[in-house]
Amino acid sequence: MRALKICSRFLVVLLSGLLATGAANAEGFSFEMPTEKLRIIIPDIPEMVMQDHPNAALQKHARFMGSDSTGYSISILTPTCDPGMGAEACAGSTFKSLVSRYGLDVKNVTRWKNDSNTYVVLFPVRMDPLVQFKAYFLSGYGGTHCLEIHVSKTVTAKDRDALIAELTQWYKGFKDAKIEPM
Numbered sequence: 417m418r419a420l421k422i423c424s425r426f427l428v429v430l431l432s433g434l435l436a437t438g439a440a441n442a443e444g445f446s447f448e449m450p451t452e453k454l455r456i457i458i459p460d461i462p463e464m465v466m467q468d469h470p471n472a473a474l475q476k477h478a479r480f481m482g483s484d485s486t487g488y489s490i491s492i493l494t495p496t497c498d499p500g501m502g503a504e505a506c507a508g509s510t511f512k513s514l515v516s517r518y519g520l521d522v523k524n525v526t527r528w529k530n531d532s533n534t535y536v537v538l539f540p541v542r543m544d545p546l547v548q549f550k551a552y553f554l555s556g557y558g559g560t561h562c563l564e565i566h567v568s569k570t571v572t573a574k575d576r577d578a579l580i581a582e583l584t585q586w587y588k589g590f591k592d593a594k595i596e597p598m
Contacts, residue, residue, distance in 0.1 A: 445490070449479070452494065452557055453598045460589035461488055461551075461567055469493075477561075487570040494561045503595075506556030507535035510564050514552060526587055534595045538587055547571050547579060549586045555595040563595060 444459035447466055464482035469491060471478040477496070483489040497506055507529075515522060520539060527537040537552040553565040569586070573579030 447480070447492075448598060449492070450598075452561075452563075454555075454557060454563070455594075455596050455598050456492070456553070456565060457592075457594045457596070458551075458553065458565075458567065458590065459592050461490070461569075462486065464488065464490055466490075466492075489568045489570075491566045493564040493566070494557075495564065496560060497556060497562045500559045501556050501562065502559065503533045503535065503555040503557075504529075506562035507554040510552070510554045510562055511535075511537055518550075530591065530593055533597070534593060536590050536593060538590070540583055540586075545572065547573065547583075549583060551586075551590055553590075553593055553595060557597075565595070 445457070445461045445463055447456045448454070449456070462484050464484050466480045466482040469475075469478035469481045477494050478491070479494050480492040481490065497509070501509070511527065514520065514537060515525070518539070518541060525537060525539045527535065529535050533555050535554040537550075537554065539550050541548045541550055547570075549569045549571065551567040551569075553563075553567070555563040557563060571579065571582055573582060
C-alpha cells in the first residue's frame, strides 16, 4: 500500500511537470506564458521543452527558447511597442522588421491571419549547405508589448525536388496555430 502511495505521488508530480512544460501534449507544441497570460499552440511542430532564453539577462524581451533533435527550434520574444498597439499593428511592424532583418523579397514570403490574435509569416533562408524554413507567429498583448514567436526547421535536402516537396509541406501547415489569452 505504501509503495502504491509513493508511486501515485510520483506520477502526480511527473504529470504536473509535463503539463507545466507542455510535454504531455500529443497534438504538437503548446506553451503557456503565465506572466503574460498567453497560450501558444502550434500543432504542426513537435513539443519542445522551453527554458529561459539565454539572452534574457541582457535583453528583457528575450523570454524563452527551445529545440529538439529533429532540427526544430523556437524562441519567444516580447519587445515593447508604442502604447495601445494591438495584435494587427504589432504583426505589421514586426513583418517590416523581418523583411529588413533577413533582406527578404516580399514575393518570397507567405503570410496570413489565422485569427484576431495570430498572424503567420513563412519563408525559407538558405545557409549553404543547409536551408532553414522559418515560421513567425506574431501578435501583441496588453497594449504594451508585441509577441514574436520564431520557429525554424533546419533541413538538408538531398536534391532540389526533395527540398521543394518539403517546403511545400511547410507552407501547407500552421493553419491551426493560435496565440490566445488565458
